Amino acid sequence: MSDERTARGGPDILDEIEAEVAETLSEDDLPPGGPVYQTVGALVALAIGIAGLVLALDYGLDGLRRPGPGLWPFVMSLVITVLSLVLLVVGRRLEDSVSFSRSSLLPAVGVLTFIGLGVLMPLIGFEIPSLVLCVIWLRFLGGESWRSTVLVSVGTVAVFYVLFLYGLSIPLPHLLAF
């Protein structure tokens, strides 16, 4: 691959195209997060590694001849710890993170509706919580009109009712029984 350069004598074409691709993809994206994001990321990984190490010691390493339950997790945690330390040093100026913004509230609300559905489904069946989830996502997270919100929500829940309970005969907890 050494002598294959572009006509202009620039870097390898594949690298060039990859850079161009990255640019095309990132045009609409949020800006990168900066050194703080990188450091926090590496520290979280480091914490996982160290916690893994400590717990693995508890499970018992034993020897290579008869590996104990803790040996494999110990090795994995060691790899995580070492790599996280390396990342902490070399990764500060990377630009692959994505910054949080005001619109990061949308996924946060989304997660809350997920949890709500998970909590309510066994108690009152899936129909009403699903309907509420659809309405929140369409009207408030998606900015749809009330008309399309109602049509799509009711339609979706009805289709899912038929699909899961009759089409796939999966006993989802449900309120309405026919």
Added chain:
Amino acid sequence: MDAFLNGFAVVAQPDTLLYCLIGVLIGMLIGVLPGLGPAATMAILLPIVVSIGDPISGVVMMAGVYYGAQYGGTITSVLLRLPGEASSVVTVFDGFALAKQGKAGTALGIAAIGSFVGATVSIILLSLSAPLVAGWAVDFGPPEYAALALLGVLLVSTIGSGHPIKALIAASIGLLLATVGRDQFSGAERYTFGSLELSQGIDFVVVAMGLFGVSEILHNLEERHGKPHVPATVADIWPSRADLKVAAPAIGRGTGIGFFLGVLPGGGAVMSSLAAYATEKRISKTPEEFGRGSIKGVAAPETANNAAATSSFIPLLTLGIPANASMAMLFAALLVLGITPSPALVDENPDLFWGVVNSMYVGNVILLLLSIPLVGIFVRILRVRPAILAPITALITILGAYTLNNSTFDVFLMIAFGVIGYLMKKGGFEPGPMVLAFVLGAILENNVRRSLIIYDGDPTGFVKDPISGTILAAFVLVAAWPVAKTLLDRRRAPATTTPDRDHAGV
């Protein structure tokens, strides 16, 4: 040969055909719609595959989603300059340029024909080579499997997108997560924190649905840009004879590149489309044409990504090692259906093996037939606002997770992994290597420990064994490559100031 022909009999059954059709349609649809990728879609569909019950139909459908997505991804690349799939990103350059010149139809037609040729040649090569590879690997013992799984995890981490150190960290965390639960050798509980549910281990379907499915849904919620896209009108899909003549050599080369890169773990469709495009540009007498509407610039990557999508089934079906994230989902589907992919698959389960392989011939014919005349319909689907699809995918995901074990524990665990995946992307970590490593985790640990028992605690046994030794040598090469490349780059350009990218390459 009998088994091969029998495979067609399996595919010809109405049920299997129907699921093949559903699979490629879903694949094409998610390929057209930017947002969910094939791996995420396959993850979300896992519970439905379980409830289909019939392994062949389920796997045929999942496979259809994967290669169908390669066809669909092209449409948005050409018409909107918005790649529906990562593997169609390079198609954007010349495809959109052609569309601006009013030749969108030609670009789509060439892409569809190239895709069909690439995929079909690749399936023929797969049909011929897979039984040989499986036959060779059928005597593999624990050391070979351990080495192979290790190589797979490493390749996926280093070749895929993202920073290699971050990918390796994600992969190692995936391997660590796979140890949660009761240890198969000693019965000791690891990382369960006293939870009864966790002592059963974490279900990989839940991990995959969370890290791929939920995290992508959350990510899309944030990135969404309100209004629908209005694509250019498409006329004249059938390419002229002159266009075909120009495209033919590129299609040929794309097929070869795609097939070989697809077999490599971590290669797959994305990498091969880039490599095919780069090759065309490199050997072209008129490289300045590329990016301004070169037919070859559409034909080569679109052929290559389909050829690669097909050939990446080889390591999964013959060795039981998934080569990329989508194959990991297929691997997961097989496991939940009670089938462990291994070299013995072709002998023990010929109906499944040949049924899946041969369904790809049928699926590609369906895709070719659909993609040319139905382009208009898919263009219209593009006008559906993403906001309308979001709650539908969200509901499929949650209700699907619940149906796995009829428990909300899985739902909450999936949501947790979804949040983790979302935060990982914020920090520049790709969730792909983590999921793949998680899927391979148990195989890797069990085989390493069994090998150590066989070798009586002597780890040099791995290197002394010829096959696992060779695989591990490949491992070292792959691991050393980024470092070597950085050093080489520095020697090439000693005068220029070192950019950040060089640090990133270490």
